[in-house]
Amino acid sequence: MAMSNVGIPSRQLYIDGEWREPVKKNRIPIINPSTEEIIGDIPAATSEDVDIAVEAARKALARDDWGSTTGAQRAKYLRAIAAKVLERKSELATLESLDSGKTSFESAADMDDVAACFEYYADLAEALDSKRKTPVNLHLDSFKTYVLREPLGVVGLITPWNYPLLMATWKVAPALAAGCAAILKPSELASITCLELGEICREVGLPPGALNILTGWGPVAAAPLSSHPHVDKISFTGSVPTGTKIMTAAAQLVKPVTLELGGKSPIVVFDDIDNLDIAVEWALFGCFSNAGQVCSATSRLIIQESIASEFLDRLLLWTKNIKISDPLEEDCKLGPIVSSGQYEKVLKFISNAKNEGATILYGGERPEHLKKGYYVQPTIITDVNTSMEIWKEEVFGPVLCVKTFKTEEEAIELANDTKYGLASAIMSKDVERCERFTKAFHSGIIWINCSQPTFHQLPWGGKKRSGFGRDLGEWGLEKYLNIKQVTEYTSDDAWAFYKSPSN
Ligand SMILES: NC(=O)c1ccc[n+]([C@@H]2O[C@H](COP(=O)([O-])OP(=O)(O)OC[C@H]3O[C@@H](n4cnc5c(N)ncnc54)[C@H](O)[C@@H]3O)[C@@H](O)[C@H]2O)c1
Numbered sequence: 001m002a003m004s005n006v007g008i009p010s011r012q013l014y015i016d017g018e019w020r021e022p023v024k025k026n027r028i029p030i031i032n033p034s035t036e037e038i039i040g041d042i043p044a045a046t047s048e049d050v051d052i053a054v055e056a057a058r059k060a061l062a063r064d065d066w067g068s069t070t071g072a073q074r075a076k077y078l079r080a081i082a083a084k085v086l087e088r089k090s091e092l093a094t095l096e097s098l099d100s101g102k103t104s105f106e107s108a109a110d111m112d113d114v115a116a117c118f119e120y121y122a123d124l125a126e127a128l129d130s131k132r133k134t135p136v137n138l139h140l141d142s143f144k145t146y147v148l149r150e151p152l153g154v155v156g157l158i159t160p161w162n163y164p165l166l167m168a169t170w171k172v173a174p175a176l177a178a179g180c181a182a183i184l185k186p187s188e189l190a191s192i193t194c195l196e197l198g199e200i201c202r203e204v205g206l207p208p209g210a211l212n213i214l215t216g217w218g219p220v221a222a223a224p225l226s227s228h229p230h231v232d233k234i235s236f237t238g239s240v241p242t243g244t245k246i247m248t249a250a251a252q253l254v255k256p257v258t259l260e261l262g263g264k265s266p267i268v269v270f271d272d273i274d275n276l277d278i279a280v281e282w283a284l285f286g287c288f289s290n291a292g293q294v295c296s297a298t299s300r301l302i303i304q305e306s307i308a309s310e311f312l313d314r315l316l317l318w319t320k321n322i323k324i325s326d327p328l329e330e331d332c333k334l335g336p337i338v339s340s341g342q343y344e345k346v347l348k349f350i351s352n353a354k355n356e357g358a359t360i361l362y363g364g365e366r367p368e369h370l371k372k373g374y375y376v377q378p379t380i381i382t383d384v385n386t387s388m389e390i391w392k393e394e395v396f397g398p399v400l401c402v403k404t405f406k407t408e409e410e411a412i413e414l415a416n417d418t419k420y421g422l423a424s425a426i427m428s429k430d431v432e433r434c435e436r437f438t439k440a441f442h443s444g445i446i447w448i449n450c451s452q453p454t455f456h457q458l459p460w461g462g463k464k465r466s467g468f469g470r471d472l473g474e475w476g477l478e479k480y481l482n483i484k485q486v487t488e489y490t491s492d493d494a495w496a497f498y499k500s501p502s503n
Pocket residue numbers: 158159160161162163167185186187188216217218219222223226237238239240241242243245246260261262263294295296394396422461
């Protein structure tokens with residue numbers, strides 16, 4: 001096993017700019033999914049802590065040092081956070097790997113993305129100053145009007161474990177850029193780096209209460225945010241069942257929500273591709289990177305029949321070549337699943353597929369050389385039909401299912417044969433065909449001749465059961481703003497709708 005000399009910091013809840021012990025003093029163990037050992041613990045917040053954090057956030061908005069800042073002033077904090085993340089990149093990446101099982105290469109890439117995302121929203125915060133007040137010309141003498149863009153208020157940000165600090169950043173950075181005060185609740189399965197974000201905010205002098213970080217169990221520490229009368233919005237990334245609960249609770253208060261939920265995304269491969277190996281690698285990366293624990297994973301390979309056999313042969317060769325090991329080992333390309341619970345779920349999906357009559361072409365088991373840790377081999381499943389669970393449900397593990405098609409019509413029907421609508425990929429050198437598929441795919445993200453590359457300038461989110469609203473880009477900022485119209489009557493004349501009693 002690769003050794004790490006990075007210590008796990010012992011933290012409390014980050015509330016009002018300082019570390020505070022949870023009211024009930026409970027803690028949750030941190031388990032390293034590679035060794036199954038307890039390596040530390042995190043504080044477990046309850047609704048009492050949520051109340052304190054919401055109050056701290058409200059006070060921050062009411063204070064000039066946060067509530068009256070310009071975008072340019074907030075940008076300075078965001079840039080300082082980005083710089084600290086880069087300064088601590090190697091340590092943060094190791095912590096992310098120890099906590100989530102992510103390979104060290106992927107954790108390091110995440111930290112670069114985190115810093116770049118804070119930088120990007122610093123730019124947008126600055127740009128917001130010139131757009132804060134927009135006059136609207138009605139071409140009327142008696143009225144002057146304008147539109148203000150203001151921070152929406154106190155926002156609850158509830159995030160998953162698959163990209164712990166990155167998914168938090170996709171919400172924290174725009175929320176702070178907009179001038180909101182936020183309460184972040186990361187996943188209990190991987191919270192270490194999000195707590196370190198608290199330390200970074202403390203060090204850069206972010207005004208107290210602007211960002212509060214509560215760790216703990218979802219139903220205890222996050223659910224109270226959805227039903228809290230002083231939380232103005234919830235932005236959530238996670239599973240459909242949890243998203244449904246959040247939306248239901250928020251609906252009682254007519255509280256806006258953004259939901260980034262799961263997926264069962266297709267990758268359609270046509271026989272006109274020039275280079276089989278290039279397409280094979282994208283198919284592999286699209287489903288096995290981050291051990292398949294990616295909301296946008298292209299986990300349904302839809303391959304044209306004429307090249308299916310050759311493609312699968314190549315796919316097998318590439319798959320057998322993937323290094324599975326402790327995530328901190330050099331060149332590791334597939335680490336463990338995040339937790340024992342998720343591990344069991346992934347294995348159950350594979351055994352259900354087998355029981356339903358599918359063929360496990362490769363993988364499906366614990367790799368022989370790894371006796372401990374929540375490891376699953378990269379798994380390829382064929383002989384799949386569209387009524388099978390493996391075709392319909394999100395596995396969130398390194399499991400690819402394969403179907404073949406003959407015609408374009410058949411391919412698009414298979415691609416859209418899902419309750420989800422996050423991402424879709426097409427591999428073809430026919431530009432017009434790619435355009436037809438771009439239009440026909442029912443999803444919020446389209447990848448052409450690739451799968452997964454993500455840029456923070458572009459909107460991220462889905463349709464159907466994958467949720468609604470968008471993270472990232474300018475769309476990711478807009479959702480943290482309140483649009484306020486201001487209408488001023490500038491005439492000296494009476495309105496004269498009623499008869500004046502003095503006449
Ligand atoms: N669309 C995206 O951008 C995206 C990104 C990453 C993950 N995901 C999805 O997330 C899922 C896996 O992540 P997960 O297992 O962490 O999801 P999850 O829904 O179990 O948990 C997500 C967060 O919700 C919290 N939570 C749990 N119960 C809650 C409740 N009753 N009220 C409020 N919050 C509660 C959890 O503590 C955690 O912080 C997958 O379905 C995946 O597709 C989507």
